[in-house]
Amino acid sequence: MDDKNIPKVLICDDVLENRKLLASTLQRYAKFDLTMISDGATLLSKVEEIKPDIILLDIMMPEIDGYEVAKQLKSNPATDSIPIIFITALDQIESKMKAFDMGGVDYISKPFSPKEIIIRINNHLKLAQMMARLEEEVRERTQELESLNFALILALENANYYSDIETGAHIHRVNYYSQLLAQSLSLPEKEIQLIARYAPIHDIGKVGIPTEILKKKGKLTPEEFDKIKEHSYIGYKIIDLPGIPSVAKNIVYYHHERWDGSGYPSELKGESIPIEARIMALADVYDALRTERPYKSALAEDETVRIIEESSGTHFDPKVVDAFLKNRTKFNDVFKRLSQLDKFNKE
Structure with a gap:
């Protein structure tokens, strides 16, 4: 032997x-x-x-x-x-x-x-x-299944991109933002990788929302806003597949929850909101504030930082805000560098 x-x-x-x-x-x-x-x-x-x-x-x-x-x-x-x-x-x-x-x-x-x-x-x-x-066989099969399901999810997210619901640059930027925050919070490396990997699909549920609402210029009616809120649940149902980790599902379902409990869909409060969703909430809002949308103009970096600081303890987890403030220069660098992708695609 x-x-x-x-x-x-x-x-x-x-x-x-x-x-x-x-x-x-x-x-x-x-x-x-x-x-x-x-x-x-x-x-x-x-x-x-x-x-x-x-x-x-x-x-x-x-x-x-x-x-x-x-x-x-x-x-x-x-x-x-x-x-x-x-x-x-x-x-x-x-x-x-x-x-x-x-x-x-x-x-x-x-x-x-x-x-x-x-x-x-x-x-x-x-x-x-x-x-x-x-x-080992179960691990291999699970990885194969996760890879297949992730490919399908990315295909749906690309549908968002090509329908102009989300820009390609936004998808890439939130990937980097979420990774910076997770690293700054000293989360386990495996969790950091999962958060960064699945951050880009946070709004995948928007494929189920009428385009005329998503692209509406001006304030939404209460009924339209209620319809928008459904994208969290729609997204969750899309990715509720074998092999897709809970981190991904939490990002998609809970990233509109607020630290003070006034968010949606479940009005979770404080630490009861999964950390990956708290990270995603700030990353998404930062990018939304910095970019032009059908219903708003883009804000400058200083103004965006001020709004996020003032929202610490209400909209955002104070620890996540602290992590953001330590990395604001890196956030700004990512925003400027990857915003060129949008300009390229529009030309």
């Missing part, structure tokens, strides 16, 4: 004789890459470095017992998939139940049968490998 394919078995028992007995048993009947540890604290500190395929864990150990070790392993995403077999002198039903509650996959009482323990270890190793392959 290739050394890289030899299963790594980590044995943790505070009694040296028990560790030696278990190790010699495993070496006699099968080929394993063995690591022996005498206490739970050391196991927890080294397990990510060792990367065992399976852990054989004693329960009765000083300071940190086997139950607590298992609990901590299962609460760590880096180690929660490692199978744990408890091997202990305890034989009460309560001990077995607790072992399984803590995340153990098996429970072997001492004294153990050598052949039985080898069979159980091999069975759990095979099961873990099967689960890993299945999870």
Whole structure:
């Protein structure tokens, strides 16, 4: 067997004789890459470095017992998939139940049968490998599905663009704005990527709103404004597809919510509004203020910043406003650079 394919078995028992007995048993009947540890604290500190395929864990150990070790392993995403077999002198039903509650996959009482323990270890190793392959297949299928659905969503967003509901430059600018804000707020990198990726489709629901309302010059009637509000729900229904992450759905559905609870569609308030929607709200308004629309003239950068500052705590999350103020120069640079795209398309 290739050394890289030899299963790594980590044995943790505070009694040296028990560790030696278990190790010699495993070496006699099968080929394993063995690591022996005498206490739970050391196991927890080294397990990510060792990367065992399976852990054989004693329960009765000083300071940190086997139950607590298992609990901590299962609460760590880096180690929660490692199978744990408890091997202990305890034989009460309560001990077995607790072992399984803590995340153990098996429970072997001492004294153990050598052949039985080898069979159980091999069975759990095979099961873990099967689960890993299945999870990888699910990830691949999910990525394929997300890519397909995202392509369809972008096609619809392009329909917005070519019908002049949204400009290409606006779509690109909000991508950069949202990424700047998410980075400034120190969000996890994966979340930053998702927010930036899906920010451009925030108004995808406008494909379901009559063009004469979207392009109307002048103030909308209350009935027309109610119709405009429907684009959040329409957009949500468009992207409510398998593989599309909640970040995308939250951006589309909640980006018109306001920090003080006066927004739509759900009148959410404060922290109850998803952070990605709070980011999108500011990015969208900034760009809307800076650009000319059928119903308004474009505002200068200073005036736009003043309005956003004054809206901190009412329209916008104060933390998002602070992040914006730290990046206002970058926002302005993005606006000026990508606005050239609109000029090019109009020529």
